[in-house]
Structures are given as structure tokens and as C-alpha cells.
Amino acid sequence: MQTEAVDNVTGHSVSLYHPRQQNWHDHFAWQDNGLVIAGLTSVGRATINALQMNNPYVRRSRELWIENGWHPPN
16 A cells, blocks of 8 residues: 655655545645645645546546536535
């Protein structure tokens, strides 16, 4: 199981986001009306890259969810 990744801004290896121990809004934010997840911290950026959270398939799904009013979450 992957627990660390490199932050592409700092070049440092950091622990990935832990949803039971950390607040989502401290590390991530929605951009482009909910189409893209942006990393606010090293942890957020590394997690987005490691989990490919903005890959083309996910972005296309989000486009459809936005069109139907299901996304972004509040």
C-alpha cells in the first residue's frame, strides 16, 4: 500500500492524505466549477498525483455530474 509520494512543487516525499485523521478542506479545493481538485498543501498535491485524482476519465465523469447538478459536493 502506498503511503507516501513526492510533492511536485517542493520535491519532498510526504505522507498521503489520511481521511480519518485530516480535514479534506485543509488540503484540497475544487477549481473550475468542480472539475478539478487542487492541492493546497504538499500532502494534497502529492495525493492528487499519486492517486491520479484529475485523470481524463475522472474529469469527464465530473463534467457529467456537474451538468446534472450532482457535483461538486457542498
